[in-house]
Amino acid sequence: MTWILENWERFWEVTAVHLRLSIVPVLAGFALSIPLGWFASRSAKARAVLFPLANVLFTIPSIALIVITPILIGVKILDEINVIVPLVIYTVALMVRSVSDALAAVPGNVIAAANAMGYRPLRRFLTVDFPLALPVTIAGLRVATVSNISMVSVGALVGLGGYGQLFTEGYQTDHTEKVLAGLIGTVVLAVLADGLLLLIGRLLTPWARAGR
Amino acid sequence: MIEFRAVTKRFEDGTIAVDELDLTVEAGTITVFVGPSGCGKTTSLRMVNRMIDPTSGTILVDGRDVLTVDPPTLRRGIGYVIQQAGLFPHRTVLDNVATVPLLSGWDKRRARTRAAELLEIVGLDPAFGKRYPAQLSGGQQQRVGVARALAADPPVLLMDEPFSAVDPVVREDLQNELLRLQAELDKTIVFVTHDIDEALKLGERVAVFRKGGHLAQYAKPQELLSAPANDFVASFVGRDRGYRTLTFLHADVPVHPVATAKLGERITVADWTLVVDEQNRPKGWLSGVDGEVEVGEDDLVSGGSLYDGSSLRGALDAALSSPSALGVVVDDAGAVTGVVKADDVIQALAKARAAGEVPK
Amino acid sequence: MIEFRAVTKRFEDGTIAVDELDLTVEAGTITVFVGPSGCGKTTSLRMVNRMIDPTSGTILVDGRDVLTVDPPTLRRGIGYVIQQAGLFPHRTVLDNVATVPLLSGWDKRRARTRAAELLEIVGLDPAFGKRYPAQLSGGQQQRVGVARALAADPPVLLMDEPFSAVDPVVREDLQNELLRLQAELDKTIVFVTHDIDEALKLGERVAVFRKGGHLAQYAKPQELLSAPANDFVASFVGRDRGYRTLTFLHADVPVHPVATAKLGERITVADWTLVVDEQNRPKGWLSGVDGEVEVGEDDLVSGGSLYDGSSLRGALDAALSSPSALGVVVDDAGAVTGVVKADDVIQALAKARAAGEVPK
Amino acid sequence: MGAWLFDPAHWSGPTGIPVRLLEHLGYTLLTLLIAAVIAIPLGAFVGHTGRGGFAIVGLSNALRALPTTAVLILVVLWAGLGDFPVYVALVLLAVPPIMAGTYAGVRAVDPMAVDAARGVGMRESGVLLNVEIPNALPLIYGGFRGAALQVVATATIAAYTGAGGLGRFVFDGLALQEFGQMLAGAVLVALLAVLVDLGFAGLQRLTVSPGLRPAGTGGKR
Amino acid sequence: GGDPLAGSGNNEPAPTDTIVVGSANFPESRLLAEIYAEALSAKGVKVSKKLNIGNRELYYKGVQDGSIDLIPEYTGVLLKHINKDATEVGSDEVYAALKKALPQNLVVLDKSAAEDKDAVVVTKQIAAQYSLKSLDDLVPYCKDLAFGGPPEFQNRPDGLSGLKAKYNCEFKEFKSLDVGGPVTVAGLKDNTVQAANLFTTDYAIKANEFVVLEDPKNVFAAQNVLPLINEKKASQQVRDTLNAISRKIDTKTLLDLNQKLAGPDKPEPEKVAKEWLAGAGI
């Protein structure tokens, strides 16, 4: 802890990087997984393709993905996009299933009621299906966010990792405190983000706690 | 008016849910579809608003073939009350009710005002508007479901076992509420249930379905009771057919005078005497005894059901349930106006039969 | 025998679910707890096998205070049929039924043999034994639930709305099955329902609960009908009390001879004539006409319900539902033995009342 | 990558692909075993009693936040080289999904079935072992298989501390700028993950009661 | 290229007048980068830092594609990186060859006297047991010993292949460890490996009383510290400043600085760099 206090500025700096590197992929991945998850919830064939694919993508070691990405998409080796793209892939791999499950769990009679009242598909999705899928989706998003925050550190391999920097440095100088500082930072960030999402989820789904 | 013309529905797996259905639902009436589980009631209903499309045949709503109308547009003009209400759990009661007006492009304010009115119409305190469905009891949810279906003032209302999830007491309330509403609103209502009592109570006409999607009989309730088309209908309509037939007969039964007494009075009671309170409302019967007695609470034999002039059924039951075999007749204020006898009811029934008032 | 002595249950949130309940369930009878939703029926039932412990008071099962017995041991000796069956989805039907014997240490073989027997007893083909609960219909699941509760041959059976999840037709089957079983097995059964018809049909005695966990009345069904203890019971028991009372009266009604004719016969019909088939089974009524006619199917007025000598209710309904006002009486083979008249039923009722057979 | 992968020289010897595959599998299986022994009882207990659910979800999310590399480094700094730090890091990774799956699974068991279990006279242990766990198995497997995927993918980092496994190819390939080798390593990892998942899917099929299969596959109706 | 998603921060292309200083991901490189950056900004040059960029394979690409402009380097390894077949080992020859080998847009400035070479290191116990002083002494025992080093050491000419070619030393086993970092140190200490690749200025050598084996056949080329810089950014002022630093640094300085970094209070390189600059009067 003393390291954090003594090097507040540096700690703050890596925190900012870490935060950016984890929030961007979460948002992008979440946005991508909504249409994909919707598709999966509708079609068994789509599920049969998307879910195993997500599993396989998820198992590609992050180091490999981070190093290969610039070769594949042709950006500069030190660009943050090299960390962001793999993390987006992981986020989508995690979230497709959550979104699909969440949508599939929307009660059938509610959907039938919406159809019967004359909702057209897009509007129904935006105002009925998706809001009702939110609690489960947000539970998935919490996991994805936390995983992202934890995984960003791998980016230190290419000089980008936020707290990951502290791990490498601490490690090379046999400086446990520095590693701990990064660890604490990561966990605190994750817990805060998790709590924030929990809170947002509650604000967005006031009905979920209505009644008993 | 809703017309089914040779409508058949065969599902992909080969199940024939509805088989060559021909049936006309008159405008402004409640028509009930009744039948055992899986006989195609829901399927028939859902073909009206195109939640399901028929395999063959035509369905006309007010003369227009539903297949020619874009489904969402069609549905906004047809109220649909789904089993267990099917409310949107994520919207307040008020917003649930306002759904269809908003979909049809009303502005928010007007839709909400209308929704609040509707809550009152279905007998809910407007304060419930701010709650979420999960905060309501089953019966209250059903009312919201009805209000929601009524919101755009559609001429046609489809109701699929709307009251099946509530207990019998609440259910009776809801049924009465529906009858009251219909008397005001005069919609064309198709009501699905598998409870024959509910069907007989609510339906101006009842369609009895049997397994495989066949229409076994389509008739007025009293006709189902007195002249079931076949054994299936007879057994489905169940026992007590004769007794139930009385529900639909409103022939006059002679009201006889009855000896009454007030609590605390000293009287001689030769025969059964009806004890009443200050407002002349029945308290119980005093059986005949020798000599003079003071009328006390403890001597009363409590009393049987009361007859308010509604139907022969009520009259007979009042007589049957009374310890004196005399059914107590009361007026709207609950005051005693006389008594009826079972024999008179049976004669009234015979007279009604002779007059052709009981369908054959 | 099960005794509730001043039993009160107050939940942690302050709800008083059962309030000073005093009640004795006789051994070898079916006792029904009935009442509106939330009135404490389930809570009362579950205190018997200690699924819930009372806040105060004592419950004795066959003279032993249940609180002195270790709950799992107690429960193995008390069959419990739960709402919607509550079967174990991961076990086959046979293994579901064998649960309690296995828990009680029977060897597997014996437990399974017993389970297979029980499936037959509750009217299920033993072939169902290998299926999983999800592969059964609702009614079949209920039967398995009953079989499971019976497996260890417990003297006491608790049944909590066991038939509420099935449709009315299946429900009636299950009720009849239960009555048949009980006639054989002679258990002490406590049965919970909120359906008053079910209560009146099954209960040798019925306990009517009202909100707040109060016992409103505890009596034989006919007593509830003819002498409800208060307005709550009267309104809960519902209309038709007088008519229903007849269910419990088996007084003799005079059977009158009736003119019969066979199809194709040429006869003169002065008055209503009952047309029968070769086995003397009723086909329908022919109304009186002038002159000789040939009896043809088309002239028949179909027939009203039949009276098989069961209770005054059946006799009255047969008479009321008959176009001739004459209720057809049939024997076990379905052959006509005569007719009954509504007037006679009413007189029989009066006689029964006078003889004190109708509780006051 | 293909060239590297199909070069017979890479398929033999103590640093060949088969040995690395087995090492990787070894890390994975032992990690999962240890994690299951920790996480299943914990999740099941909390699910059964219903107390501490909020804490379990929070704890498992906090555990998920631990960067595996950092844990690995810390344990190496404290306890030195060897397999121990690898297992610590991987077990910490595997515990949250298994625990969350078990907890959710036990919670999701039909309350009627649980009630019935008590009603027929099962003791609490019996309720948990004979009813709740068997019924929760599909979700337990869900968590377990998720954990397996993650562990297979992450066991790569064992190479970071000089240990074996398929991560060797990834790290060496990275250091040597031999992307063929690195990609081959990554593909082998993904392949192994799929195989391991298939293996557990088979195990799931064998051990989960047919009565719990989604409607339609549970036999004829 | 700019990443529209990443928002502001490190990632915007640096304005042309700013020098982006990079470093490899080991402490000495970071320290040297800090020294360069600090000195330059003291002279009024606009500087931004992008430190800890993995290994040479990565950051060299960064220098090439303009992601960074300046990075501390070592003559020998850099030469080998650019030209795999380079054979020069002497300090001046290497420097000369390096200058020639560099692509157009990159230049190296003056080399310093400070050298941080690869070396084969053993523990005191092993040195005593086999009486080892130089790599020549090791030759008979190579086949019995496990060797630890970074993965890339296996294939490098100034790695295992060099040892084999020049000394005919083939180890029983090679274990991939880290690049002269704590894993390697730990490997030596717990005898997982008996000999390992460390760097001569590593404070761990002194701290653990490891023995650096002499390299009479010069497998390991000279490794003088010098700045590698983007030609366009190498204004005269920048050159002067960096050359002045190179003049002040020798191997002893590096050893002292590394010792400081590894000291019990683990100071940040930035702080150590400032102190040294102040002391050196630059």
Ligand SMILES: Nc1ncnc2c1ncn2[C@@H]1O[C@H](COP(=O)(O)OP(=O)(O)OP(=O)(O)O)[C@@H](O)[C@H]1O
């Ligand atoms: N989508 C479908 N695919 C195949 N068969 C179906 C489908 N929907 C309904 N069925 C079958 O069609 C028949 C009629 O179903 P329907 O839902 O109309 O019955 P119902 O009379 O409403 O029954 P309930 O009283 O149980 O609601 C049943 O046999 C049912 O299994």
Ligand SMILES: Nc1ncnc2c1ncn2[C@@H]1O[C@H](COP(=O)(O)OP(=O)(O)OP(=O)(O)O)[C@@H](O)[C@H]1O
């Ligand atoms: N665990 C509990 N904690 C607090 N209140 C409870 C609890 N269980 C039941 N109650 C309350 O006790 C009352 C009686 O409940 P009980 O389940 O016995 O009713 P019931 O007569 O069986 O109703 P139903 O017909 O709906 O099954 C209700 O008001 C119910 O809300």
Ligand SMILES: [Mg+2]
């Ligand atoms: Mg239906």
Ligand SMILES: [Mg+2]
């Ligand atoms: Mg209950």
